[in-house]
Amino acid sequence: MQQPQLLHEEKVFKDPVHRYVHVRDKFIWDLINSPEFQRLRRVKQLGTSFFTFHGGEHSRFNHSLGVYELMRRILETFEGRIQLTYEEKLLCLCAALLHDVGHGPFSHSFEKVFKYHHEDWTRAILLGDTQINRILRRLDEEFPKKLAEVINKTYDNKLIVSLISSQLDADRMDYLLRDAYYTGVNYGNFEIERILRVMRPQEDGIVFKFSGMHAVEDYIMSRYQMYWQVYFHPVTRSAEVVLCKIFQRAKWLFANGYAFSQEPVMLLPFLQEKVELADYLALDESVILFYMQLWRKEDDPILKDLCARFLDRNLFKYVEYNPRDFRLLAELKKQFQQAGIDPMYYLEVDTTSDLPYDFYRAGEEEERIPIMLQMPSGELVELSQKSEIVQAISGKRRFDYKLYFPLDKVMALPGELSRKIRERLGVMEDA
Structure with a gap:
């Protein structure tokens, strides 16, 4: 393996969460400056959460640098405690830096409709015809493959895998602190310095000194609160519902021969389900927002309305939903249809769930370390x-169900029909 050269002078990024991000290896600096990594500046870390928390505009680039810096600090604390080769240290740093490089625009909403997963694209970027791949192969021809295995959790060294993918890893620690900072909430804050001090490396993963248990408890509870107060916020989920409906409508129109006023050239590979790596890398959130601006002037009333709703933040309202009340949804779909409101695009049950902490149960799906x-x-x-x-x-998964709909459209219906639907939804007269 070729030894990477150091920069003539250490590069430093000013960071609001970790104060500074330090880069000493020219190899890492080149990865940061690659087009594939720079693209992450144009992909938001929190998707549609900026509709709820206006400060939540930070990017995947922002977060990825933070995970790299945390990993660098973790490796410093491990000095003298465990022997890692230079290649293993670089695998840790590169996995931290590049773990999210495959994320697309509005990641999870886009993935849901177009049926792909960002981790597949991350591997494609590491192994395909990219600048990142060429930089990685400067070290060793096998290095991209090893790195893909680390991110895929199949690499032999379980310690390296656990540092980037476990119930308490560099990725999770950074996004909790960073997302809390940018959204302006206190839920995600925990004693990061204490956790780093009590973290101990073992051959098959990381452990924590018993004296640091309370700091770990604090982290677990911070994660729990962030999921329910920020990531699963019902307004954020409303924006995601609208966004998914936009993608679904565009996909349906294309499949049925609709003539867009301007051909969505950059989205054609996704609509045709023939996506190459270059097509994927050309896509970011600015492209999606550009097409939304065009589509809000389309002749199709549904696509036009949904895009205007997203761009102007005229989102769907919601009520609590009991999944056992299956008759309610069937009745509402029928009433919406009769009222001329297409339930396919204007009535949606959204489900979220979280398992804040779990322990290993042999033989069960998604066994957790x-x-x-x-x-x-x-x-x-x-x-x-x-x-x-x-x-x-521990082991207690919490679920939340919301029923989303456009209250303004319901309110605009003729009096009796509007009243019946609102009564079935349990919406007050002056809502």
Whole structure:
């Protein structure tokens, strides 16, 4: 393996979360300056959350640098505790920097409609005809493959995998702190310095000193609060529902021969389901927003309305929904149809769920590597066995169901029909 050269002078990014991001290797600097990584400046970290938290405009680029910096600091704390080769350290740093390079515009909404996963594109970028791949192969021809295995969680060294993908890793620690900072909430804050101090490397993963248990508890609860107060906020989910409906409508129109006033050239590979890597890399959120601006003037009333709603933040309203009340949804779909409101695009049940912490259960799907505490005796004990707080939430998945609809369209219906639908929805007269 070729030894990477150091920069003549250390490069430093000013960062609001970690204060500074330090880059010493020219190799890392070249990766940051690659077109594929720079594209992440044009992909928001929090998708549609800016509709709810106006400060949440930070990018995947922003976050990826933060994960890299945390990984760099973790490796510094491991010095003298475990022997990692130079290649292994670079695998850690590169995995931290590039773990999100495959994210697309409005990641999860776009993925849901066009049926792909960002991790597949991350591997394609690492292994395909990209500048990132050429930079990685300067070290070793096999380095891109090894890095893809780390991100895919199939690499042999479980410690390296756990540093970027576990229940307490560099990725999660950065996005909680960063998302809390930019959204202006306190939920995601936890004692990062303390966690780094009590983190200990083992051959098969990381463990935490028992004396640092409360800092780990704080992290688990911060994650729990961030998911329910920020990531699953009902207004953010409304924006995602509208966004998905825009993509679904555009896809349906294209499949049915609709003549767009201006051909959506950059989206054609996705509409035709013939996407090459170059097509994917050319797509970012500015492209999607450009087409929305065009589509709000289209002849199709549904696409036009949905795009205007998204751009002007005239989102759907919501009510709580009981998934067992299947008759309610069937009745509402029928009433919407009778009222001339297409339920395919204007009535949606959105479900979210989160499992804040879980421990290994052999044979179950999605087995999770537990967080282990290192006792003063050296014995390793699973976190929930010592923490009553974590024990109370371990393995307990929480679900939330919301029914989304355009209240303004319902209110505009003739009096009796509007009243019946609102009564079925449980919406007050003056809502």
